[in-house]
Amino acid sequence: QQQVKQSPQSLIVQKGGISIINCAYENTAFDYFPWYQQFPGKGPALLIAIRPDVSEKKEGRFTISFNKSAKQFSLHIMDSQPGDSATYFCAARAGGYQKVTFGTGTKLQVIP
Amino acid sequence: DTAVSQTPKYLVTQMGNDKSIKCEQNLGHDTMYWYKQDSKKFLKIMFSYNNKELIINETVPNRFSPKSPDKAHLNLHINSLELGDSAVYFCASSSRQGLAGFEQFFGPGTRLTVL
Numbered sequence: 001q002q003q004v005k006q007s008p009q010s011l012i013v014q015k016g017g018i019s020i021i022n023c024a025y026e027n028t029a030f031d032y033f034p035w036y037q038q039f040p041g042k043g044p045a046l047l048i049a050i051r052p053d054v055s056e057k058k059e060g061r062f063t064i065s066f067n068k069s070a071k072q073f074s075l076h077i078m079d080s081q082p083g084d085s086a087t088y089f090c091a092a093r094a095g096g097y098q099k100v101t102f103g104t105g106t107k108l109q110v111i112p
Numbered sequence: 113d114t115a116v117s118q119t120p121k122y123l124v125t126q127m128g129n130d131k132s133i134k135c136e137q138n139l140g141h142d143t144m145y146w147y148k149q150d151s152k153k154f155l156k157i158m159f160s161y162n163n164k165e166l167i168i169n170e171t172v173p174n175r176f177s178p179k180s181p182d183k184a185h186l187n188l189h190i191n192s193l194e195l196g197d198s199a200v201y202f203c204a205s206s207s208r209q210g211l212a213g214f215e216q217f218f219g220p221g222t223r224l225t226v227l
Contacts, residue, residue: 032214043116043202043218044155087153093214099168100216102155 004092006103013110019077021106023090026071030092035064035075038087080110115139116219118203124225125193132189133222135203144186145204146178161186198226
């Protein structure tokens with residue numbers, strides 16, 4: 001019940017296109033849904049996050065869409081750039097001690 | 113200027129050895145974590161400390177022992193290393209306070225290779 005399922009495993013997008021990564025969860029106790037971006041050789045870094053009382057959050061070219069009833073959320077990267085090439089992790093947090101469960105990651109490659 | 117630092121960055125050792133990884137954060141956070149990232153990039157939490165108290169202890173072999181001497185440090189000691197321990201280990205920290213509450217800040221990772 002702690003799982004967060006993420007798809008696709010890898011994604012190739014043309015420069016300027018839209019990258020979409022999907023995640024689904026089962027545990028209704030999750031109350032915070034961050035997305036992390038990881039470049040090769042680096043640690044993950046928070047990209048954008050959403051709480052379940054909001055259906056959408058946008059920061060620049062990055063948007064999270066959240067569907068509470070379906071227990072799904074997704075990351076949209078508009079106008080994808082080669083510099084966006086990285087591995088993206090969705091995650092979900094439950095409980096007061098901030099245990100975060102990560103999805104399996106999506107390797108995004110944006111080609112010129 | 114580094115927020116979360118780890119040493120060493122690379123660690124190559126023989127099976128059966130004992131090794132330690134050190135982590136320090138200068139963000140004033142009260143919670144620190146150890147994660148293991150395997151070759152498929154899967155990130156799994158191992159331990160978490162809040163104000164030097166162990167609060168998350170996932171199903172991790174007893175050979176792994178975390179130690180938090182103070183809020184800013186969390187070390188990981190591994191006994192009798194096995195081939196399957198080869199992975200990248202990330203330290204992270206977070207705070208429940210303020211607008212940045214819940215965000216976890218990750219260190220650069222320690223790549224452990226067991227031969």
